[in-house]
Amino acid sequence: MDDALVIGGTRFIGRHLVAELLEADYDVTLLNRGTRENPFDADERVSHVEGDRTNDSALESAAMTVDPDAVFDCVAYHPKDVRAATRIFDDCEAYVYVSSGAAYGREEIPKREGETPLEACTADQAVDETGATYGNRKAEGDRAVFAAAENGVRAMSVRPPIVYGPHDYTERLDWWIDRVDRFDRVLVPGDGTNVRHRVYVEDVASALRIVAERGDAGEAYNVGDRRLVTLAEMVDLVADQLDAAVDVVTAGPRELEAGEIELDDYPLYRAYPHVLSTAKLAALGWESTPLETAMERTVADHRESDRDGGDNGPDREAEERVLGILDTF
Structure with a gap:
C-alpha cells in the first residue's frame, strides 16, 4: 500500500x-x-x-x-x-x-x-x-x-x-502534570492503586x-500500554520526568467530602479496573513504547504548550481543605 x-x-x-x-x-x-x-x-x-x-x-x-x-x-x-x-x-x-x-x-x-x-x-x-x-x-x-x-x-x-501524549486536546493527563509541576503534595483519589488502562x-x-x-x-x-501502572505510580512517573519530589497523599470518599470532592471528579480515575488484552495486536508485530519514554515526550510537550487541564479536576483550594483534614489524623 x-x-x-x-x-x-x-x-x-x-x-x-x-x-x-x-x-x-x-x-x-x-x-x-x-x-x-x-x-x-x-x-x-x-x-x-x-x-x-x-x-x-x-x-x-x-x-x-x-x-x-x-x-x-x-x-x-x-x-x-x-x-x-x-x-x-x-x-x-x-x-x-x-x-x-x-x-x-x-x-x-x-x-x-x-x-x-x-x-x-x-x-x-x-x-x-x-x-x-x-x-x-x-x-x-x-x-x-x-x-x-x-x-x-x-x-x-x-x-x-x-x-x-503530545497534542492531547483533552488535557486529562495535563491536569496531573500541572499538579506535580506546581505542588509538592499531590492528592490521589482512593488508595492510589486504581488501574485504568x-x-x-x-x-x-x-x-x-x-x-x-x-x-x-x-x-x-x-491497543494499550503493555505495562500498566496505578494512578499513584503514574504520578511518580510524571514526577521523575519533571525531576520533582512530590508526596503522594491518598484520600477516600470520606476524606474528600471535606473539599466537596468525589472520586470520579479526578481525571483518569475509574472505580473498576479497566484493562484491555493487547496480545492479539502484539502477535502482528506491534510493540509498545516504554512508559518512561512515553511520559518524557508527553511532559516535554506539556511544558511547551499552554495546557494545564484546569477544567478536568478539582480546584486546588478544595484539595487544600482535604489535605488540612488529613493532617489532623
Whole structure:
C-alpha cells in the first residue's frame, strides 16, 4: 500500500497517524472540514480534501479523487458514518476504524476481543450526541465493520482506552502534570492503586498502520500500554520526568467530602479496573513504547504548550481543605 486517506488527521490521534504513515513512506491525503490548523500544510507528501465526513457526498468525492489504498477513519462517532465509509471505500485494500475500549459492555479483567461482550446500542443511542452513549455508538460502529467484512470489505477496528501524549486536546493527563509541576503534595483519589488502562498516542498510530498492513478483515484489535501502572505510580512517573519530589497523599470518599470532592471528579480515575488484552495486536508485530519514554515526550510537550487541564479536576483550594483534614489524623 502506498496511498492513505486519513479522515481527520490534524488534532491528536490523526496527527500522529499521519506522521507514522509518512515515516513509512505513504503518500497521505487528509479529509476534514479544514476548520483547524493543518500541521502538515507545508509537506508536499500530504494533500488535503475539504469536506464533512458526515456527508456521504464528501466521502464519495474523496473516493473518486484520491482512490486510496488504505482508509483510516479517526472521527467516526456514529454507526451510520462507519456504514457509509465501508460502503463507499469497499474496494480499498484496508479500512481501519478507530473504535474505543469503551465499546466493551461487561466489566472483566482483561477485556478481550471476540470474548468480552460489546455494549448494546438502541436506535436512539445510535444517533445521540452525548458522552453517555459514546461506548454504545463505538460498539455499533464495530458491528458495522464486522458486517462490511462479511460482505468482502477488508475492514478492521482498533480499540484504544484513554489516549495520552503530545497534542492531547483533552488535557486529562495535563491536569496531573500541572499538579506535580506546581505542588509538592499531590492528592490521589482512593488508595492510589486504581488501574485504568491508558495508551501512548504514537502507539495508537503504529497500531493503526500495522492493522491496515497485517490485520485480518472483520477483526478488532485492542491497543494499550503493555505495562500498566496505578494512578499513584503514574504520578511518580510524571514526577521523575519533571525531576520533582512530590508526596503522594491518598484520600477516600470520606476524606474528600471535606473539599466537596468525589472520586470520579479526578481525571483518569475509574472505580473498576479497566484493562484491555493487547496480545492479539502484539502477535502482528506491534510493540509498545516504554512508559518512561512515553511520559518524557508527553511532559516535554506539556511544558511547551499552554495546557494545564484546569477544567478536568478539582480546584486546588478544595484539595487544600482535604489535605488540612488529613493532617489532623
